[in-house]
Amino acid sequence: MVTIGFIGLGVMGEPMCRNLARKSGARVLGFDLADAPLQRLAQVGVRRAASLAELAREADVIFMALPSGKHVQAVCDGDDGLLRHVEARHTIVDLGTSPVQASRELASRFAAKGAAFADAPIARTRQAAEDGTLSVMVGADAATFERLRPLIAMFATDITHCGGVGAGQVVKILNNMVLMQTVVALGEALETAKRAGLDPKLLFETLAKGSADSFALRNHGMKAMLPDTFPERAFSTEYARKDISYTLDLARSVQIDLPGAELADRRLGEAIQAGYGDLYWPVLARVIAASRKA
Structure with a gap:
C-alpha cells in the first residue's frame, strides 16, 4: 500500500485530497501554508506534514495541486524543494495547469534522481472535485500512467492518457x-x-x-x-x-x-x-x- 502526499489544499486540492483519504485506503499526508484545510482534512485521517522534506520522506506518490507553474517550480526547486528529497521510489504528479516545456524540463530533472513525473491537469468544477467526478488529462509513460490511474480514480471519473510528459498539459x-x-x-x-x-x-x-x-x-x-x-x-x-x-x-x-x-x-x-x-x-x-x- 502506497503512502500519498498531497501539496496544495486550496479550492480544488482540499476535496481531491479528501476523496483520496476516504476512498483509497492509503495513508495520506497533507502540506499547505494555510492551517484551516489541514484541520478539516484531519477529520478524515489526513496527517499534516511539517515540511516538504517530511512529506517526501514518508510518501511514495506526491500530488501537487498548485495555482500555477511558478508555484510548482517553487515547490520543486526551493531550498526545501522536492528535488532535494526525491528518490527512485517516488512518483510526482502535477495536477495543475503548467507550461508544457516547464513540465518536460521538470520530468527530466526528476528522472535524473530516478523518480517518475506525470502532468495530470484537472478539468471541471469545484463541485466535481467535491463529488469525485473530475476529468484528468495525463501526460506520462505507460507504466507510470497505469500506476497512477487507480489513485486518480478516487477523484475523477474521466481519466485520459494523452501521451508522454507534457501531453496532458x-x-x-x-x-x-x-x-x-x-x-x-x-x-x-x-x-x-x-x-x-x-x-x-x-x-x-x-x-x-x-x-x-x-x-x-x-x-x-x-x-x-x-x-x-x-x-x-x-x-x-x-x-x-x-x-x-x-x-x-x-x-x-x-x-x-x-x-x-x-x-x-x-x-x-x-x-x-x-x-x-x-x-x-x-x-x-x-x-x-x-x-x-x-
Missing part, C-alpha cells in the same frame, strides 16, 4: 482556450440580447436547446453570467489569464497565430484592469457589457 491548455473563447462569445451574446430588448434568460435557455449548447453555457453562462454572480474563492480572472498565456506560449512554440485566444486574453486583461482580478473569471462579461463601439 497540451490538452488541458487547449481545453481552457476553447472554454475561454466560448465564454467571450457568451458574454457578447448576452449583452447584444440585452441591448436588443431580449430577455437574456430566454436567450440562454433557448441556446441550450440548440446547436449553441455547451458546458460553458450551462455552467459559466447560466450560473454566473446570467445572475451576474462572480464569487471569490472560485477560479479567478488572474488564474484564467495565466492559463491563456500558456496557450499563447504554446502557439508561439509551434508557430501558429491564435486571434481568438488573443481576444480572450485581452478581455481577461481588461477585467483585471477593471478590478475584477480576484473574482470568478466569467466576470469578463462585465467588461463586454461596459464596452461601446467607437
Whole structure:
C-alpha cells in the first residue's frame, strides 16, 4: 500500500485530497501554508506534514495541486524543494495547469534522481472535485500512467492518457482556450440580447436547446453570467489569464497565430484592469457589457 502526499489544499486540492483519504485506503499526508484545510482534512485521517522534506520522506506518490507553474517550480526547486528529497521510489504528479516545456524540463530533472513525473491537469468544477467526478488529462509513460490511474480514480471519473510528459498539459491548455473563447462569445451574446430588448434568460435557455449548447453555457453562462454572480474563492480572472498565456506560449512554440485566444486574453486583461482580478473569471462579461463601439 502506497503512502500519498498531497501539496496544495486550496479550492480544488482540499476535496481531491479528501476523496483520496476516504476512498483509497492509503495513508495520506497533507502540506499547505494555510492551517484551516489541514484541520478539516484531519477529520478524515489526513496527517499534516511539517515540511516538504517530511512529506517526501514518508510518501511514495506526491500530488501537487498548485495555482500555477511558478508555484510548482517553487515547490520543486526551493531550498526545501522536492528535488532535494526525491528518490527512485517516488512518483510526482502535477495536477495543475503548467507550461508544457516547464513540465518536460521538470520530468527530466526528476528522472535524473530516478523518480517518475506525470502532468495530470484537472478539468471541471469545484463541485466535481467535491463529488469525485473530475476529468484528468495525463501526460506520462505507460507504466507510470497505469500506476497512477487507480489513485486518480478516487477523484475523477474521466481519466485520459494523452501521451508522454507534457501531453496532458497540451490538452488541458487547449481545453481552457476553447472554454475561454466560448465564454467571450457568451458574454457578447448576452449583452447584444440585452441591448436588443431580449430577455437574456430566454436567450440562454433557448441556446441550450440548440446547436449553441455547451458546458460553458450551462455552467459559466447560466450560473454566473446570467445572475451576474462572480464569487471569490472560485477560479479567478488572474488564474484564467495565466492559463491563456500558456496557450499563447504554446502557439508561439509551434508557430501558429491564435486571434481568438488573443481576444480572450485581452478581455481577461481588461477585467483585471477593471478590478475584477480576484473574482470568478466569467466576470469578463462585465467588461463586454461596459464596452461601446467607437
